[in-house]
Amino acid sequence: MLVRLRKYNFLFSELVKRDFKKKYKRTILGMMWSVIGPLLQLLVMSLVFTQIFGRNTPHYTIYLFAGNLVFSYFKESTNGGMSALMSNSSVITKINVPKYMFLLSKNVSSLINFFLTLCVFFIFCIFDHITFSLNFLMLIYPIFVLLVFNIGVGMILSALYIMFRDIQYLYDIFTLLLMYLSAIFYNIDTYPQNIQYLFYLNPVYVIIRYIRIVVIDGRLPAFSFHLLAAAYALLALAMGALMYKKLNYKFVYYM
Numbered sequence: 001m002l003v004r005l006r007k008y009n010f011l012f013s014e015l016v017k018r019d020f021k022k023k024y025k026r027t028i029l030g031m032m033w034s035v036i037g038p039l040l041q042l043l044v045m046s047l048v049f050t051q052i053f054g055r056n057t058p059h060y061t062i063y064l065f066a067g068n069l070v071f072s073y074f075k076e077s078t079n080g081g082m083s084a085l086m087s088n089s090s091v092i093t094k095i096n097v098p099k100y101m102f103l104l105s106k107n108v109s110s111l112i113n114f115f116l117t118l119c120v121f122f123i124f125c126i127f128d129h130i131t132f133s134l135n136f137l138m139l140i141y142p143i144f145v146l147l148v149f150n151i152g153v154g155m156i157l158s159a160l161y162i163m164f165r166d167i168q169y170l171y172d173i174f175t176l177l178l179m180y181l182s183a184i185f186y187n188i189d190t191y192p193q194n195i196q197y198l199f200y201l202n203p204v205y206v207i208i209r210y211i212r213i214v215v216i217d218g219r220l221p222a223f224s225f226h227l228l229a230a231a232y233a234l235l236a237l238a239m240g241a242l243m244y245k246k247l248n249y250k251f252v253y254y255m
Contacts, residue, residue, distance in 0.1 A: 038072055038117045045185055057187050059216050062128050065121055066215060067184030070208045073114040074150060075175050080106035081154020082161050082168065100244065103154050111147060125215060135214050141226065142210040148233040149203055155240025159247050182208055203232035 042065050057063050084103040125132070160167045182205045188196050199205050206229050213221045 038068060039120065041072070042068055059128050059130065062121075062125055062130060062216055063187075063212060064185055065124055066211045067182060067208045069114070069117055069121055070146065070211065071179055071182055071184055071204060072117075073110060074146065074204050074207075076113065077107050077110035077150040078153045078157060078175075079171070080110055081150065082157035082171065084154065085158045085162055100155070103151065103158055107147065107151050107154060110150070114143075130215060131218060133218060135218065135220055138220055139211060139214055142207045142229060145229045145233045146207045149207075149236050152233065152236025152238070152240040155244055156236070159240070159243040163247070178202065178204060181205070184208070200228065203229070203236070206232065 042061075045064055045068065046061060081103050084106045085099060087102075157167065157171065181199070181202050183199060188199050199209075206225070210221050210225060210229060213219060213225075
C-alpha cells in the first residue's frame with residue numbers, strides 16, 4: 001500500500017488539499033471553523049452538563065473537552081470516509097488509481113482539523129492548571145490508534161455505502177447512540193463495576209479514557225489498555241481491507 005501511495009504521491013497530496021479547501025469553501029472564517037466548531041460544542045455542553053455531572057469530576061472542562069475532541073474526530077473522519085468513494089466516482093470510473101487513496105485523503109484532512117483543535121485543548125489544560133509531564137508524549141499512541149481505527153471503519157462504511165445507500169441514515173443513528181455510550185459528559189464511576197466493564201466494548205470510549213488518564217490523572221494506562229486499543233484498531237483495519245479486497249471489482253459497477 002505504501003509503495004503504491006508513494007507512486008501517486010502528487011495525486012494524494014492534491015486530494016488532501018482539495019478535501020481541506022472544499023470543507024471551508026465560501027466561509028468567512030475558513031479554517032478557523034476547525035477550532036470554533038468544537039469550542040462552541042464544548043461551551044454548550046459545559047453550560048448544560050456542568051451542574052449535573054461536573055460537581056464531583058475534577059477538571060470537568062478538560063474531561064468534557066477530551067471526550068468531545070475524540071468523538072468529533074471519529075465522527076468527521078468516518079463520515080468523510082463513508083462518502084469518499086462515491087464523491088469521487090467520476091474519477092474512479094475513468095482512471096485506474098488505488099481506491100483507498102480517496103479514503104486516506106479524507107482521513108488526513110480530518111486529522112489536520114483534529115491537531116488544530118488539540119492545540120486549543122492543550123491551552124485549556126494550561127488554564128485549568130493541568131501539570132504537563134513526559135507522559136503527554138504517549139498521547140501519540142491513542143491518536144495513532146484512533147487514526148488506524150478511523151481508516152478501518154471508513155473502509156467498511158465506504159464499501160457498504162456503495163452497495164447500500166441506506167447506510168448513511170443508519171450510521172447517523174448509530175453515531176448518536178455511540179455518543180451517549182462514550183461517556184463524554186458523564187463519569188462511569190457511579191455505575192456498578194460490571195456495568196463499567198461494558199463501556200470498554202466501545203473502542204471510542206477506550207481512546208477517550210486513555211487520553212483522560214494521561215492528561216487528568218497524570219499517569220499511563222495499564223499495558224492491557226494499550227493492547228485493547230490496538231486490537232480494536234487492527235480488527236477494524238483488517239475487516240475494512242478484507243471488504244475492499246472482496247468487493248473491489250464491484251465498486252465501479254455500483255457507482
